[in-house]
Amino acid sequence: xxxxxxxxxxxxxxxxxxxxxxxxxxxxxxxxxxxxxxxxxxxxxxxxxxxxxxxxxxxxxxxxxxxxxxxxxxxxxxxxxxxxxxxxxxxxxxxxxxxxxxxxxxxxxxxxxxxxxxxxxxxxxxxxxxxxxxxxxxxxxxxxxxxxxxxxxxxxxxxxxxxxxxxxxxxxxxxxxxxxxxxxxxxxxxxxxxxxxxxxxxxxxxxxxxxxxxxxxxxxxxxxxxxxxxxxxxxxxxxxxxxxxxxxxxxxxxxxxxxxxxxxxxxxxxxxxxxxxxxxxxxxxxxxxxxxxxxxxxxxxxxxxxxxxxxxxxxxxxxxxxxxxxxxxxxxxxxxxxxxxxxxxxxxxxxxxxxxxxxxxxxxxxxxxxxxxxxxxxxxxxxxxxxxxxxxxxxxx
Numbered sequence: 001x002x003x004x005x006x007x008x009x010x011x012x013x014x015x016x017x018x019x020x021x022x023x024x025x026x027x028x029x030x031x032x033x034x035x036x037x038x039x040x041x042x043x044x045x046x047x048x049x050x051x052x053x054x055x056x057x058x059x060x061x062x063x064x065x066x067x068x069x070x071x072x073x074x075x076x077x078x079x080x081x082x083x084x085x086x087x088x089x090x091x092x093x094x095x096x097x098x099x100x101x102x103x104x105x106x107x108x109x110x111x112x113x114x115x116x117x118x119x120x121x122x123x124x125x126x127x128x129x130x131x132x133x134x135x136x137x138x139x140x141x142x143x144x145x146x147x148x149x150x151x152x153x154x155x156x157x158x159x160x161x162x163x164x165x166x167x168x169x170x171x172x173x174x175x176x177x178x179x180x181x182x183x184x185x186x187x188x189x190x191x192x193x194x195x196x197x198x199x200x201x202x203x204x205x206x207x208x209x210x211x212x213x214x215x216x217x218x219x220x221x222x223x224x225x226x227x228x229x230x231x232x233x234x235x236x237x238x239x240x241x242x243x244x245x246x247x248x249x250x251x252x253x254x255x256x257x258x259x260x261x262x263x264x265x266x267x268x269x270x271x272x273x274x275x276x277x278x279x280x281x282x283x284x285x286x287x288x289x290x291x292x293x294x295x296x297x298x299x300x301x302x303x304x305x306x307x308x309x310x311x312x313x314x315x316x317x318x319x320x321x322x323x324x325x326x327x328x329x330x331x332x333x334x335x336x337x338x339x340x341x342x343x344x345x346x347x348x349x350x351x352x353x354x355x356x357x358x359x360x361x362x363x364x365x366x367x368x369x370x371x372x373x374x375x376x377x378x379x380x381x382x383x384x385x386x387x388x389x390x391x392x393x394x395x396x397x
Contacts, residue, residue: 006076009037009046009061009069016050019057019071023382024111026059026069038063042169043134047076060116060135064169070116070135080139085146088114093150096122096376104187105376106208111386112378117168118143121204123187123196126155126179128204134168144177155179157198159205174199184260186267190215192239193267195260202232202257202303209373209389210235210301213337216369216393217299218243220335224296227251227288227329229281234261234274236299236337241270245297251277251284285325294331306342316345316353323357327365330396336365343388350390358396369393 015030117133196205228237231250306315
């Protein structure tokens with residue numbers, strides 16, 4: 001699709017500075033929305049142009065979204081076909097194979113991998129695809145062709161159920177594009193075996209972003225006792241038990257998640273060291289605190305407490321409460337791991353809520369490690385705010 005064959009989208013006067021500086025998006029208020037531009041079908045390929053007419057790149061364009069233009073290539077003459085997408089998939093796969101070493105990883109992480117609005121998680125010969133923009137939705141047929149050509153998966157599941165799709169004017173749905181997506185399937189992480197429910201689980205069925213943090217916590221937990229709350233499929237607790245923890249108690253409110261975690265304990269031969277409890281986490285923390293229970297390592301990896309900007313003021317206080325309740329359960333000299341996956345919560349406010357929670361609990365601590373998502377979740381240099389995962393590992397006196 002050459003430059004001359006595509007429609008042009010013109011930026012307003014003075015609004016092209018961010019894109020010229022490397023930002024991969026143009027917002028709707030930065031674009032001259034004349035009648036012709038507004039009439040472009042959502043997800044169309046277009047050439048983004050500066051006010052003077054200079055081409056800034058090839059974009060997918062959605063006149064109905066706040067993020068109106070997403071840059072696919074700085075070259076407006078780029079041909080977007082299965083070969084183009086295949087090259088980007090191959091580049092991403094080569095990087096992950098080098099970083100992770102086994103075919104269980106985040107294969108595509110949107111803008112950072114040059115495919116805005118797209119997430120692909122790899123589970124051996126099964127792929128879970130999340131298409132979160134109108135542009136990538138229109139490209140899905142050739143994307144499936146490229147995935148087939150590059151990776152020859154047995155299963156491709158389109159897990160298009162994210163609320164962000166509604167902001168793009170897309171319906172939410174889960175579709176098996178190839179093969180079958182039945183019950184949970186096995187994956188390997190940090191040398192341990194786990195199970196992921198691709199169709200029925202949260203997000204893509206597994207959270208690869210915590211891989212490196214799980215390994216670090218497991219090392220701390222050797223010869224110690226572990227409490228893993230919001231355990232989901234047992235990623236922290238089961239790995240810690242496999243790597244030498246004396247015991248691990250895993251708590252979650254979802255029985256299906258606990259069932260999958262129990263299966264992981266069986267796969268790794270640690271059923272005698274790992275126990276599971278179905279409970280609301282805050283309730284469980286309060287009861288254990290009242291009973292005076294303590295552990296050498298406490299892991300708090302909750303789902304997003306802040307899901308929209310209107311929830312920020314109240315939701316962020318959930319981290320303070322979480323730490324206030326969890327800190328008393330950490331034995332003197334033990335460790336607390338606290339995380340936030342809420343992309344609307346920046347690192348400094350999160351760290352402040354952790355500090356406040358520790359103060360409320362009357363505990364003195366030191367931060368040993370500040371971390372984020374694993375290496376297969378790269379960040380586009382122009383989108384530092386997309387580094388959504390924040391984690392602190394602390395030692396408590």
